[in-house]
Amino acid sequence: MSKRIALKDLIMVDGVDLSTFARSWSAPSEHAREDVSGFNSTGADEFLAGRTTQDATVEFYGSYGSGEVHQTLYPIHRDKDVVWLQIRPDQTAEVSASNPELRGNVQLLTYGPGANRGDVEAFSATFTPADAAGLSYVIV
């Protein structure tokens, strides 16, 4: 498996390809660390994996054209809609074991574009899983 430079990533929200309006993404998945330590001879702590917390954060450029970032994200946030999110490393290749796609039904709980004079307008949007399936990587 080769290393890669992130250039061709796919970011699709509610079926809209926003890849060209995005410049970074991250999708942390974390299990809560539950302390189940008891008295023992070594004094070592013992943990079990608890609740799973996931989200996907994408940094978008501000864009207000037809079918672009604002027209896609704002109604989803305003109406508390549940939409399909897809993220994969290579938009030019099909989903596969070497091009896994992160998928899930999500909501956009916070929508906060902003701008600074003279700077490129960009902001982060965090998508939160909206059902028990969460966000998962698929390879087919």
Next chain:
Amino acid sequence: MSLYLVTSGTGFDGYSQGDTFETVLEPEREARALRRGSVQLLERSTPALQPGSYRLPSQHEGGKK
């Protein structure tokens, strides 16, 4: 089943601008796509039997046994 034209440069469901596709979209999803200009509804087809395209059992030849 409805026929849609992709009107936005950001595409829709993997289809590119200018493509047409036939599918059944959830009403809310269709409304969002139409509002933001992702797609244009070209034709809504409701499944229906056309007059004369069917016969009832009593009219069917050999229907009585």
